[in-house]
Amino acid sequence: MINQQYYKRGYIIGGAVVLIALVFVCRLFYLQVIDSSTKDKADGNALVRQTIYPSRGLIYDRNDSLIVFNQPVYDVMVIVREMRKGFDTLSFCNAMQLTRKDFEKRMQEVCDRGHNRGYSPYVPQVFWSMLSKEEVAAVQEQLYHFAGVSVRKRTLRDYVYPSAAHIVGSVGEVNRQDLERDGYYTIGDYSGRDGIERQYEELLRGKKGVEVLMRDSKGRIQGSYHNGERDYPPQSGTDLQLTIDIRLQQMAEDLLQGKMGSAVAIEPKTGEVLAMVSVPSWDPHSLVGRQRSKNYSALLSDPHKPLMNRAVQAQYPPGSTFKPVQALIGLQTGAITPATLFPCSGPLSTPIKCTHNHGSPVSLEAAIEQSCNPYFWWVYRTILDQNGTKTATFHRTYDRWRDYVVSFGFAGRFDSDISNQATGSIPRAKTFSRIYGESGWRPMTIRSLSIGQGEILVTPLQLANEAACIANGGYYMTPHLVRPLPSMPAVSRHETDIDKKHFEVVQRGMARVMTNGTGRHYSIPELQMCGKTGTAENPHGKDHAIFIGFAPQDDPKIAVAVVVENAGFGATWACPVATMMMEKYLTDSVSRPDLYDRIRSAHFIQSDVQ
Amino acid sequence: MISSSSVNSRNSVWKGLDWVTVLVYIVLALFGWINIYGACFTYEQSSMFSFDNPAGKQFVWIMSALVVGMIVLLIDERIYDIFGYWLYAAIIVVLLVTPVIATGTKGSLSWIAFGSVKLQPAEFAKFVTAIAVAKYMSRYGYSVRSWRDLVVPFCLIGLPMVIIMILQKETGSALVFAAFILVFYTQGMNRKVMRYGLLAIIAVVCILKLQIIPDKWIDSVFQPHQRARIEVALGIREDPMGYGYNVAQSLIAIGSGRFVGKGFHQGTQTQLEFVPEQHTDFIFCTVGEEWGFVGSFFVVALYVFLILRIIYIAQRQRDVFSQVYAYSVACILFFHFGINIGMVLGLVPVIGIPLPFFSYGGSSFLSFSLMLFILLRMDGARINKMR
Numbered sequence: 001m002i003n004q005q006y007y008k009r010g011y012i013i014g015g016a017v018v019l020i021a022l023v024f025v026c027r028l029f030y031l032q033v034i035d036s037s038t039k040d041k042a043d044g045n046a047l048v049r050q051t052i053y054p055s056r057g058l059i060y061d062r063n064d065s066l067i068v069f070n071q072p073v074y075d076v077m078v079i080v081r082e083m084r085k086g087f088d089t090l091s092f093c094n095a096m097q098l099t100r101k102d103f104e105k106r107m108q109e110v111c112d113r114g115h116n117r118g119y120s121p122y123v124p125q126v127f128w129s130m131l132s133k134e135e136v137a138a139v140q141e142q143l144y145h146f147a148g149v150s151v152r153k154r155t156l157r158d159y160v161y162p163s164a165a166h167i168v169g170s171v172g173e174v175n176r177q178d179l180e181r182d183g184y185y186t187i188g189d190y191s192g193r194d195g196i197e198r199q200y201e202e203l204l205r206g207k208k209g210v211e212v213l214m215r216d217s218k219g220r221i222q223g224s225y226h227n228g229e230r231d232y233p234p235q236s237g238t239d240l241q242l243t244i245d246i247r248l249q250q251m252a253e254d255l256l257q258g259k260m261g262s263a264v265a266i267e268p269k270t271g272e273v274l275a276m277v278s279v280p281s282w283d284p285h286s287l288v289g290r291q292r293s294k295n296y297s298a299l300l301s302d303p304h305k306p307l308m309n310r311a312v313q314a315q316y317p318p319g320s321t322f323k324p325v326q327a328l329i330g331l332q333t334g335a336i337t338p339a340t341l342f343p344c345s346g347p348l349s350t351p352i353k354c355t356h357n358h359g360s361p362v363s364l365e366a367a368i369e370q371s372c373n374p375y376f377w378w379v380y381r382t383i384l385d386q387n388g389t390k391t392a393t394f395h396r397t398y399d400r401w402r403d404y405v406v407s408f409g410f411a412g413r414f415d416s417d418i419s420n421q422a423t424g425s426i427p428r429a430k431t432f433s434r435i436y437g438e439s440g441w442r443p444m445t446i447r448s449l450s451i452g453q454g455e456i457l458v459t460p461l462q463l464a465n466e467a468a469c470i471a472n473g474g475y476y477m478t479p480h481l482v483r484p485l486p487s488m489p490a491v492s493r494h495e496t497d498i499d500k501k502h503f504e505v506v507q508r509g510m511a512r513v514m515t516n517g518t519g520r521h522y523s524i525p526e527l528q529m530c531g532k533t534g535t536a537e538n539p540h541g542k543d544h545a546i547f548i549g550f551a552p553q554d555d556p557k558i559a560v561a562v563v564v565e566n567a568g569f570g571a572t573w574a575c576p577v578a579t580m581m582m583e584k585y586l587t588d589s590v591s592r593p594d595l596y597d598r599i600r601s602a603h604f605i606q607s608d609v610q
Numbered sequence: 611m612i613s614s615s616s617v618n619s620r621n622s623v624w625k626g627l628d629w630v631t632v633l634v635y636i637v638l639a640l641f642g643w644i645n646i647y648g649a650c651f652t653y654e655q656s657s658m659f660s661f662d663n664p665a666g667k668q669f670v671w672i673m674s675a676l677v678v679g680m681i682v683l684l685i686d687e688r689i690y691d692i693f694g695y696w697l698y699a700a701i702i703v704v705l706l707v708t709p710v711i712a713t714g715t716k717g718s719l720s721w722i723a724f725g726s727v728k729l730q731p732a733e734f735a736k737f738v739t740a741i742a743v744a745k746y747m748s749r750y751g752y753s754v755r756s757w758r759d760l761v762v763p764f765c766l767i768g769l770p771m772v773i774i775m776i777l778q779k780e781t782g783s784a785l786v787f788a789a790f791i792l793v794f795y796t797q798g799m800n801r802k803v804m805r806y807g808l809l810a811i812i813a814v815v816c817i818l819k820l821q822i823i824p825d826k827w828i829d830s831v832f833q834p835h836q837r838a839r840i841e842v843a844l845g846i847r848e849d850p851m852g853y854g855y856n857v858a859q860s861l862i863a864i865g866s867g868r869f870v871g872k873g874f875h876q877g878t879q880t881q882l883e884f885v886p887e888q889h890t891d892f893i894f895c896t897v898g899e900e901w902g903f904v905g906s907f908f909v910v911a912l913y914v915f916l917i918l919r920i921i922y923i924a925q926r927q928r929d930v931f932s933q934v935y936a937y938s939v940a941c942i943l944f945f946h947f948g949i950n951i952g953m954v955l956g957l958v959p960v961i962g963i964p965l966p967f968f969s970y971g972g973s974s975f976l977s978f979s980l981m982l983f984i985l986l987r988m989d990g991a992r993i994n995k996m997r
Binding site for chain 1: 795796797798861864867868869898902906910911913914917918921922924925937940941944947948951952955957
């Protein structure tokens with residue numbers, strides 16, 4: 001009843017089964033053993049490398065007071081490509097408390113390469129930035145349900161004090177040059193833009209970590225991959241200790257409010273900058289977060305140039321505060337001795353008249369005390385003429401004089417962590433020759449230099465360093481803002497070209513300034529202050545008040561320079577600021593509250609700035 | 611007499627049962643169940659037995675199928691011969707009624723709901739058709755070599771095929787009926803006819819490829835996604851993230867399993883739902899990703915063994931009815947195996963048909979089990995027939 005004739009056809013069917021199975025096995029073997037590209041594709045599908053940002057290094061002052069720290073903020077990120085398929089815009093808007101219009105506008109901005117240069121639909125883009133912890137807590141749970149949406153934690157800078165803005169600098173989004181220069185950064189990263197934040201960026205930023213997460217086909221994060229085997233944690237940035245005394249800094253900023261100018265205090269023996277004030281300034285809080293760009297452009301367009309760090313970028317003629325240097329060069333070159341006397345005819349003196357009322361002839365100490373202009377003209381003239389008056393000799397002598405001046409740190413930058421230093425300037429002989437002709441200039445031509453006016457420009461930092469040189473009796477340590485870490489080179493010591501023995505008489509002269517001379521009204525005798533007032537002529541308006549000084553005379557702990565623009569006499573405005581700073585630093589007190597209030601409430605900002 | 615014979619056959623069913631086939635069937639069902647659990651594992655972990663995930667439901671289906679299979683083994687196989695046409699008539703009616711009362715999941719017209727349980731009559735139509743064809747071909751004096759004798763079987767096969775394709779829009783299920791061509795072959799059908807049949811298939815492919823036929827005609831047979839899938843497989847259309855997406859992700863999943871696989875529940879493609887329909891038609895991906903080449907080879911080998919075993923069973927049958935039925939079972943399984951794994955491996959177009967005993971789905975598991983147990987009962991009873 002069954003036809004056995006076709007029995008074998010069963011084998012043929014069986015053969016076909018085996019054949020097809022063999023094809024499958026070959027295909028499987030190719031896919032699973034030979035072709036190795038699929039593993040990466042599967043990983044690329046499923047694994048997301050999420051950057052974990054390290055917390056930026058903290059910044060402390062010299063007394064371990066915290067100045068700069070971090071506050072967490074949260075960015076809502078979107079991957080545009082993953083949002084496209086069935087994205088529930090309505091619930092997303094509800095969760096984020098946005099109107100649909102806001103959402104669409106923001107999405108347009110995100111996707112617009114003109115607005116958002118680094119846009120890619122495959123890479124998370126910042127949809128809404130810098131939500132506070134409270135704001136994000138309200139929405140975070142819901143956001144995880146949306147494909148392509150994630151929350152990124154980041155830290156922003158926060159500040160304990162509303163001061164030291166120029167020193168610390170600020171942190172902002174990296175620009176294209178940063179991205180090209182340093183492969184560490186990716187678009188949207190933050191880095192120090194100026195000040196210490198920029199100078200020590202590589203230490204402060206730490207090292208980013210990576211977390212490998214798995215996501216499903218809809219882009220929803222499903223947890224960590226292999227229990228975090230391939231993750232590595234971020235390394236926090238290095239904490240820094242500033243040499244700044246934040247209390248001194250705050251006090252100086254407070255005293256100088258409503259004025260333009262600068263105050264710099266240095267510990268002479270170490271070169272540590274104790275305070276570096278530039279006014280007008282800003283509250284560092286204002287350059288953080290969403291308000292940053294708005295506030296930054298306001299600062300940028302302010303006619304009083306608050307962004308300029310006057311302590312290192314403003315250049316003034318030093319005026320009479322230059323006289324101690326002149327005296328030291330005179331002593332070193334043998335042009336004068338401490339006993340040398342020069343006559344002074346008061347207002348009738350030529351070529352430079354004396355504005356102070358004192359006897360004649362005067363000695364060096366008395367000349368410093370009284371800031372006698374004719375005396376220093378004679379000193380300068382003697383220095384320049386002592387090798388002969390032939391043009392070539394004179395030029396050589398002038399350049400030698402200039403070298404002495406430069407050895408005090410003038411006309412150059414300090415090789416340190418203080419950024420944006422201006423060099424200041426003192427012309428070389430050849431510069432004068434270019435202006436006046438080879439033999440067209442004599443000591444008489446450049447007589448203003450004898451009293452620190454004319455073609456000499458210095459920065460407040462250089463003035464403070466001058467005070468430190470005199471306080472140290474012949475050398476300075478490179479002024480710096482951060483206590484060196486073990487990995488950094490030690491602070492270097494620079495000798496001036498003046499022998500130590502010459503400093504004592506100049507120090508005595510500067511002490512007499514504070515007891516009998518131009519600074520006597522504001523001195524505090526117990527603190528053994530030494531100082532020198534100055535008034536820099538200002539072609540644009542009222543003179544700048546300048547003061548340099550240090551204390552105590554026996555063992556100087558602080559050297560200060562103060563410049564108050566357009567304030568008039570140095571003795572009246574710069575000197576009290578400096579003496580109060582020295583008092584504050586040495587005794588941590590303010591013994592003259594009335595004076596404090598008077599200085600604090602004075603205003604010298606010209607409404608019409610040229 | 612009747613009672614003694616029925617007692618006799620009941621005893622002999624257990625004695626004559628092909629335990630090897632039963633064992634392979636159970637191994638496939640259990641491994642399938644494990645992989646369904648693997649494919650549907652979520653991070654809110656639930657048990658393999660919990661009814662709120664597909665693995666739990668599949669477990670219930672496996673258990674029900676074993677009970678039904680047991681009952682089938684106890685029922686006299688002659689009822690299929692006696693009631694074959696009635697069964698066929700019943701299933702045709704059900705197929706016709708289905709689109710009218712269909713519950714319409716995913717635009718499908720092929721499901722009927724019984725409370726919370728949904729069944730797909732098209733799955734059951736396969737073995738019922740096999741019974742009807744077997745009954746017709748076992749008529750006295752039937753010859754597959756005669757053209758006239760082919761008309762009725764072709765109609766028997768063509769009727770459900772057309773209903774499923776046109777009314778229910780389930781092209782995949784309908785194409786399974788093409789497997790019967792092999793059954794005719796085993797019964798001695800003219801090689802010429804085979805050749806013409808193959809040529810016809812090639813012609814259809816060419817027509818699709820050259821797009822000679824107006825789109826309207828094609829669209830009346832294929833749904834747009836099916837047409838697109840066929841076109842992708844034929845290389846007419848390049849579309850990796852569109853209709854080719856399933857296949858692309860499937861290949862990544864299988865390939866990334868490498869030699870020994872990523873381990874149970876370790877497949878990122880599987881776990882993270884990159885492959886659509888993974889627990890149903892694309893279940894073989896999970897095997898490939900989590901069990902690697904070793905596991906995939908094992909599964910392929912099991913199917914080859916099962917189908918060869920059924921061919922062997924067919925060959926040892928003593929009557930045409932059970933032999934035709936046995937070959938039908940072998941050919942249907944072969945077709946499912948070839949198309950399903952072929953599509954998962956990117957060798958044939960994506961045609962949504964399940965992997966027998968392995969894919970998630972009550973209808974498919976239950977109908978394949980019924981089909982197999984009816985065969986086992988017929989095979990077990992052949993000893994009686996020899997007496």
